[in-house]
Amino acid sequence: MSEIVRSPAPRSTADMFSDSHPQWFNATVFLSPTFDSESYISDLRSFVPLDTLRSELQSHLSSLNHELIDLINRDYADFVNLTTKLVDVDAAVVRMRAPLIELRDKIHSFRASVHGSLLALQTGLKQRSEAASAREVLEMLLDTFHVVSKVEKLIKELPSVPSDWSNGDMNLEKNFLSNGTSLRHVENGTNLRENGTNLRETQSVLLERIASEMNRLKFYVAHAQNLPFIENMEKRIQSASLLLDASLGHCFVDGLEHRDANAIYNCLRAYAAIDNTKNAEEIFRTTIVTPLIQNIIPYGPSGAVAGPPADELEDDYEQIKQCIKKDCKFLLEISSSENSGLHVFDFLANSILKEVLSAIQKGKAGAFSPGKPTNFLKNYKSSINFLAHLEGYCPSRSAVAKFRAETVYIEFMKQWNIGVYFSLRFQEIAGTLDSALAAPRLVPVHDSSSNEGNSRDLILQQSVALLRSLRSCWSEDVLVLSCSDKFLRLSLQLLSRYSNWLSSGLGVRKMGNASSFPGCEWAFSAAPEDLVYIIHDINSLATEVCGDYLGRVLQLLASCPIEVIDLIKQSILQGVKSLKDLLPRVLNAIVEALVEKSVEDLRQLKGITATYRMTNKPLPVRHSPYVSGVLRPLKFFLDGDRAKTYLTRETRNEILLDSATQITDRYYELAAELVSVARKTESSLQRIRQGAQRRAGASSDVSEHNVSDTDKICMQLFLDIQEFGRNLSALAVEAATIPSYRSLWQCVAPADRQSTISI
Known part of the structure; x- marks a missing residue:
C-alpha cells in the first residue's frame, strides 16, 4: 500500500x-x-x-x-x-453496559432511601421545634398568669393611708375589688401618721417591686399578642396597671410633700421600670412647681397681670431661681445621682421649664413681643440667663445636651422671634443714619464759627450719626450674640452707606448738577471750609473704628474660631479702607473750589488787551491790580480757623501745592492765549498798515522803531507774573519749581531775561 x-x-x-x-x-x-x-x-x-x-x-x-x-x-x-484490531467492539459495549445499569439502579435505590430518611428527620425536627415553640408560649402564658397573680397579691398587700385616696381614686379601688382583690387598710389613722415615714418607705419599696413585675408583664404581653388567653386577662392587667399608677402617684405626691428622699427614690425607680417618666414629671409639675410659679406669675381670669411693667421677667426669674433652690433642688439631686438609673427623667425641662413657659404665655404674653425691642431684649437676656441657671443643675455635658434637645426647651426658644427683633433694630439704626444723610447740607454738631470743640471729636451730624449707629450694633442694649453675624453685616452696610453718600456727593459736585440726584444737594452747596469737616471726620472715624470699636467687636466675638476672627477683622478694616480712599477726592474737591475762585480774578487779565491796544500808553512799570486777588482765596482758606484746627500740616501743604500748581496752569493757559491773540492781531494790523502805506507811496519803516502793543501787553503780563511769583513765595511755594510758571515766564518775559527767572 x-x-x-x-x-x-x-x-x-x-x-x-x-x-x-x-x-x-x-x-x-x-x-x-x-x-x-x-x-x-x-x-x-x-x-x-x-x-x-x-x-x-x-x-x-x-x-x-x-x-x-x-x-x-x-x-x-x-x-x-490499527483499524483491523478494533473487532467485536459492540459486544464489548453490551457486556460492559449490564453491570453499569445494575450499579445505577442500586445508586437510585440508595438515594431514595437517604431522601426518605432526610424527610423523616426534617419532619421530626420541625415537630420538635413546634413543640418547643408551643412549650415556650405555654411557659410564657403560665409566667404571665403567675405575674398577674403576683402583681394582684402585691397590690393587695400594699399599705395605704385612708387620706391618700381621693373620691376619684375610690372608683379605681371599687373596680379592682370587683375583680376579686381587695385593699388592706390600716384602721388606726393616728398610728399611720406617727409611722408615716416608715409607711411611705415601705409603700414605695413595694411599689417599686410591683413596677418591676409590671415591666415583666408588659414584656410577656408584647410577645404574646392576639392570644385568647392574653385577651381574657386584659381587664385584670389594665386594672392592675391603673391601680399601680394611682398608688404610685399618691405615694410620689406624699413623698414630695414630706420630702422623703427614700420614698421619692423608690417611686422614681418604679416609674422608670414601667417607662412612665412623663407621669412622674407631670405630677411634680402640678404638685410642686405650679403653685410656686403661680405665686410669682399669676395668670387666669382673676390673676393675670397687665400693663407694661408686668412684661418684665428679670425679677420673676430671680424669684423662680430661689424657689427652685428651696423647693425643687432636692428632687433634681435625687434624679441626677450617679448609678441610680434615673437619668431618663428631665424635671428641669418637662416640669420646671414647661410650667414657666406656660405661666409666661398666659400671664405675661407681652414679654415675647419684639414690638418693644428694649423690653424684648431685656427679657430675652434674662431668659437666656435663666436657662443657663437651669443647666447648672445638669450633672454632665450629656445632660445639658439632653436638656437642650427637649421639646419644651425648643418651644421656649421659638417664642423669642429674634429675626423680627433684628428687623426692627435694623430699621431703627439704619433709619437714623439715612435721616441724617438726607439733610440738604452738612450740619456741624456745634457752631462752626466758634473755636470751641476738640479737634479729635466728630464735627458733622452725619458722621456722629454713623458712629452712633455703629456703636449701637454692638451695645449691650441692642446686640444679640446669636445674631452677631447680622449685626456685623449691618455695621459693614452702615460704613458702605456713608461711603456711598460721600462718593455720590463728590461725583455730583464734579458734574455741577444736584437737581437730578436727590440726597446729594449738600455736596453742591458745600464750601471748601465745609469739606474740611469731612476730611477730619473721615480720619477720626477711621481711627475710632480701627481702634476701640474694632477691639470691642473682637472682644464680644472672642469665642469664635481664630479664622472667623481674622475674617471679621479684615472685613471691618476693608470698610474703613473704602472710606479713607475717598480722602483724595475730597482734597481734589477743595482744590477745585479754590482754583475756581482764583480763576475769577485771573479772567481780569483779558482787560490788558483793551488797555494797550490802539492806545499811546507807555510801557507799564507795575503789576495789575487783579494779581493781588488771585491767591487770596487760597490764603484765606489756609489761614482760616478750620484748616488750622482740623487739617494736619501735611494736608495743608498738599492743598497749597496742588492749588498753586493748578492756578498757575490756568494762569498760563489764559496768558498764552492772550499773547497769541495779541500777536496775531498785531501781525494782521501791520500787514494792513503796510499795504496802505505802499499804496500811498509812503515809507514803511517809520513805525518800526516804536514799541508795539504786543510788547506792552507782554511787559504788563511779565510784571504781573513777577508779582504772582512773589505772592507764591509769601505762601512758601517756590514759583520756579512749577512747570507751568516756567512756561509762562518763557511766554511773556523780555528776550534778555528769559534765561533766568528772577522775581
Whole structure:
C-alpha cells in the first residue's frame, strides 16, 4: 500500500539539523497543563513584536507537522493495522453496559432511601421545634398568669393611708375589688401618721417591686399578642396597671410633700421600670412647681397681670431661681445621682421649664413681643440667663445636651422671634443714619464759627450719626450674640452707606448738577471750609473704628474660631479702607473750589488787551491790580480757623501745592492765549498798515522803531507774573519749581531775561 501522507517540500540541511528559534521562544511551555495563550502572548508582547511572534509560532507549527508526518511514515504499518484490531467492539459495549445499569439502579435505590430518611428527620425536627415553640408560649402564658397573680397579691398587700385616696381614686379601688382583690387598710389613722415615714418607705419599696413585675408583664404581653388567653386577662392587667399608677402617684405626691428622699427614690425607680417618666414629671409639675410659679406669675381670669411693667421677667426669674433652690433642688439631686438609673427623667425641662413657659404665655404674653425691642431684649437676656441657671443643675455635658434637645426647651426658644427683633433694630439704626444723610447740607454738631470743640471729636451730624449707629450694633442694649453675624453685616452696610453718600456727593459736585440726584444737594452747596469737616471726620472715624470699636467687636466675638476672627477683622478694616480712599477726592474737591475762585480774578487779565491796544500808553512799570486777588482765596482758606484746627500740616501743604500748581496752569493757559491773540492781531494790523502805506507811496519803516502793543501787553503780563511769583513765595511755594510758571515766564518775559527767572 502506498503512503497516503505526502510530505512537504524538503527543508535545507540548516533547517533540519540546527535550532533556529530565538532564546525567548520556549516550545516546552505549550505542553504545560496550565498553559494559557492570552497570558503567554501578553507576557511576550512587551519585548517581542507580534509579527515576530506570529512568524515563530508558524515556524514551530510547520516543524510539528513535519514531525507528525515523519512519525506516520516511520510506523506506517502499525498505523494501517490499527483499524483491523478494533473487532467485536459492540459486544464489548453490551457486556460492559449490564453491570453499569445494575450499579445505577442500586445508586437510585440508595438515594431514595437517604431522601426518605432526610424527610423523616426534617419532619421530626420541625415537630420538635413546634413543640418547643408551643412549650415556650405555654411557659410564657403560665409566667404571665403567675405575674398577674403576683402583681394582684402585691397590690393587695400594699399599705395605704385612708387620706391618700381621693373620691376619684375610690372608683379605681371599687373596680379592682370587683375583680376579686381587695385593699388592706390600716384602721388606726393616728398610728399611720406617727409611722408615716416608715409607711411611705415601705409603700414605695413595694411599689417599686410591683413596677418591676409590671415591666415583666408588659414584656410577656408584647410577645404574646392576639392570644385568647392574653385577651381574657386584659381587664385584670389594665386594672392592675391603673391601680399601680394611682398608688404610685399618691405615694410620689406624699413623698414630695414630706420630702422623703427614700420614698421619692423608690417611686422614681418604679416609674422608670414601667417607662412612665412623663407621669412622674407631670405630677411634680402640678404638685410642686405650679403653685410656686403661680405665686410669682399669676395668670387666669382673676390673676393675670397687665400693663407694661408686668412684661418684665428679670425679677420673676430671680424669684423662680430661689424657689427652685428651696423647693425643687432636692428632687433634681435625687434624679441626677450617679448609678441610680434615673437619668431618663428631665424635671428641669418637662416640669420646671414647661410650667414657666406656660405661666409666661398666659400671664405675661407681652414679654415675647419684639414690638418693644428694649423690653424684648431685656427679657430675652434674662431668659437666656435663666436657662443657663437651669443647666447648672445638669450633672454632665450629656445632660445639658439632653436638656437642650427637649421639646419644651425648643418651644421656649421659638417664642423669642429674634429675626423680627433684628428687623426692627435694623430699621431703627439704619433709619437714623439715612435721616441724617438726607439733610440738604452738612450740619456741624456745634457752631462752626466758634473755636470751641476738640479737634479729635466728630464735627458733622452725619458722621456722629454713623458712629452712633455703629456703636449701637454692638451695645449691650441692642446686640444679640446669636445674631452677631447680622449685626456685623449691618455695621459693614452702615460704613458702605456713608461711603456711598460721600462718593455720590463728590461725583455730583464734579458734574455741577444736584437737581437730578436727590440726597446729594449738600455736596453742591458745600464750601471748601465745609469739606474740611469731612476730611477730619473721615480720619477720626477711621481711627475710632480701627481702634476701640474694632477691639470691642473682637472682644464680644472672642469665642469664635481664630479664622472667623481674622475674617471679621479684615472685613471691618476693608470698610474703613473704602472710606479713607475717598480722602483724595475730597482734597481734589477743595482744590477745585479754590482754583475756581482764583480763576475769577485771573479772567481780569483779558482787560490788558483793551488797555494797550490802539492806545499811546507807555510801557507799564507795575503789576495789575487783579494779581493781588488771585491767591487770596487760597490764603484765606489756609489761614482760616478750620484748616488750622482740623487739617494736619501735611494736608495743608498738599492743598497749597496742588492749588498753586493748578492756578498757575490756568494762569498760563489764559496768558498764552492772550499773547497769541495779541500777536496775531498785531501781525494782521501791520500787514494792513503796510499795504496802505505802499499804496500811498509812503515809507514803511517809520513805525518800526516804536514799541508795539504786543510788547506792552507782554511787559504788563511779565510784571504781573513777577508779582504772582512773589505772592507764591509769601505762601512758601517756590514759583520756579512749577512747570507751568516756567512756561509762562518763557511766554511773556523780555528776550534778555528769559534765561533766568528772577522775581
